[in-house]
Amino acid sequence: MADEGEQQLTGELTISAEIWLVCERCGGRIRPTGSPGRCLCGGLYHVEFPRPAVLSTALFEQRLGSWQPLDRSGVWRYRELLPPLPIDRIITRPEGNTNLYHHPRLAEWTGCPDLLLKHEGENPTGSFKDRGMTVAISHARALDARAVACASTGNTAASVAAYAALAGLPSIVFLPSGKIATGKLSQAIAYGARIVQIAGEFDAAMQLVQEASSALGLYLLNSVNPFRLEGQKAIVFELLHQLGWEPPDWIILPGGNLGNTAAFGAAVMQLRAWGLLDRLPRLGVIQAAGAAPFYAAFRSGFRDFRPVMAETVATAIRIGNPVSYERARRAIEFTDGVVEAVTDDEILEAKAQVDRCGIGCEPASAAAVAGVRKLVARGIIRPGERVVAVLTGHVLKDPDAILQYHLSEEQRPLANRPVTIEPTLVALRGALEHAL
Numbered sequence: 001m002a003d004e005g006e007q008q009l010t011g012e013l014t015i016s017a018e019i020w021l022v023c024e025r026c027g028g029r030i031r032p033t034g035s036p037g038r039c040l041c042g043g044l045y046h047v048e049f050p051r052p053a054v055l056s057t058a059l060f061e062q063r064l065g066s067w068q069p070l071d072r073s074g075v076w077r078y079r080e081l082l083p084p085l086p087i088d089r090i091i092t093r094p095e096g097n098t099n100l101y102h103h104p105r106l107a108e109w110t111g112c113p114d115l116l117l118k119h120e121g122e123n124p125t126g127s128f129k130d131r132g133m134t135v136a137i138s139h140a141r142a143l144d145a146r147a148v149a150c151a152s153t154g155n156t157a158a159s160v161a162a163y164a165a166l167a168g169l170p171s172i173v174f175l176p177s178g179k180i181a182t183g184k185l186s187q188a189i190a191y192g193a194r195i196v197q198i199a200g201e202f203d204a205a206m207q208l209v210q211e212a213s214s215a216l217g218l219y220l221l222n223s224v225n226p227f228r229l230e231g232q233k234a235i236v237f238e239l240l241h242q243l244g245w246e247p248p249d250w251i252i253l254p255g256g257n258l259g260n261t262a263a264f265g266a267a268v269m270q271l272r273a274w275g276l277l278d279r280l281p282r283l284g285v286i287q288a289a290g291a292a293p294f295y296a297a298f299r300s301g302f303r304d305f306r307p308v309m310a311e312t313v314a315t316a317i318r319i320g321n322p323v324s325y326e327r328a329r330r331a332i333e334f335t336d337g338v339v340e341a342v343t344d345d346e347i348l349e350a351k352a353q354v355d356r357c358g359i360g361c362e363p364a365s366a367a368a369v370a371g372v373r374k375l376v377a378r379g380i381i382r383p384g385e386r387v388v389a390v391l392t393g394h395v396l397k398d399p400d401a402i403l404q405y406h407l408s409e410e411q412r413p414l415a416n417r418p419v420t421i422e423p424t425l426v427a428l429r430g431a432l433e434h435a436l
């Protein structure tokens with residue numbers, strides 16, 4: 001694997017001398033003056049920077065009332081916990097500020113009375129990807145990058161396209177042809193990304209974008225880019241802030257490429273090391289049964305890891321060879337976490353439940369809720385424990401999955417089929433017989 005850390009990006013003077021990229025495999029250190037790819041040894045980098053001398057959660061609390069753009073962002077509000085990028089290069093919508101929901105019907109359906117849903121679908125482009133994008137694109141701007149690129153299962157593409165447009169940078173997204181949910185593809189087109197469809201799987205698109213990044217000097221916004229994970233840590237910062245820095249017993253999230261799992265683990269480790277958290281929440285990662293290599297590895301006590309051919313209705317987690325496997329494994333080990341798998345039927349059923357409560361989410365997000373139900377049934381989540389499940393994406397991301405469930409030939413419990421009638425009151429009475 002070629003080192004993509006050496007490109008002709010010219011803005012390195014704007015990057016603080018305190019920020020380093022440290023290889024997680026060989027321990028090698030480089031300055032983040034190029035598009036961050038892999039280390040020469042094949043390992044991934046994480047971002048390292050020092051703890052500020054003055055740090056307390058009161059700082060974040062004060063910012064809640066401020067109208068400064070950085071204070072209003074649910075990412076940059078926590079900037080002391082993030083790499084110190086040059087303030088004047090930051091691109092923010094602002095992102096985050098997502099709600100925590102409790103709904104009695106979901107509490108009952110999952111068997112978890114103290115279930116809270118953190119709705120990351122409320123981010124600017126409708127998924128948590130925006131939290132990482134604001135940090136990575138701000139790094140790209142600090143380097144005076146000419147253009148940005150990514151391979152994506154959809155939501156990354158939508159986020160890259162929007163943030164590049166905000167920054168006034170050209171963007172190129174590589175998509176596996178025919179495998180992208182309609183809402184996500186439409187967003188990437190609308191925001192003006194150059195879209196290249198690859199005849200092949202996501203993993204092939206990923207391979208090509210890495211080669212293209214070196215050959216063409218594009219700043220790469222894939223999840224190998226550790227600045228994205230830095231931003232995604234803020235999901236944990238913000239939810240702890242919302243809970244008065246009293247950690248829940250569990251944080252449950254869906255896992256695909258496992259970048260978010262890695263980011264959650266990194267957030268918890270950092271808060272612990274920097275003295276802001278004394279009790280650790282346990283992480284629960286939920287995979288789709290048709291794309292569950294992390295689950296299989298967990299079951300083997302992490303002795304064995306094998307990539308799989310991925311297939312699931314939840315396209316955002318349809319990944320057979322997760323990039324962040326090693327760091328996600330550390331996150332599970334550090335937090336005494338668990339990994340579970342749920343079938344497509346369980347995912348669609350959980351999604352119908354979340355949607356029917358008026359909250360709504362895309363299929364991959366519903367995997368987290370299906371996972372809570374399963375972990376309760378298996379006695380792993382115990383009665384009385386507080387659980388935060390992360391809804392990763394918005395209900396409108398994948399309209400086809402909604403129709404697939406509700407218009408299915410099979411009798412789905414919550415199916416809601418539209419009816420067509422003659423425009424008469426008699427016909428209407430007939431149609432509404434069971435509805436009122």
Ligand SMILES: *Cc1c(COP(=O)(O)O)cnc(C)c1O
Nearest residue numbers: 155256257258259260316392393
């Ligand atoms: C990206 C994404 C995921 C998976 O996150 P990873 O970091 O790849 O594990 C889950 N849900 C949604 C909606 C996503 O966009």
Ligand SMILES: [Zn+2]
Nearest residue numbers: 023026039041
């Ligand atoms: Zn290395």
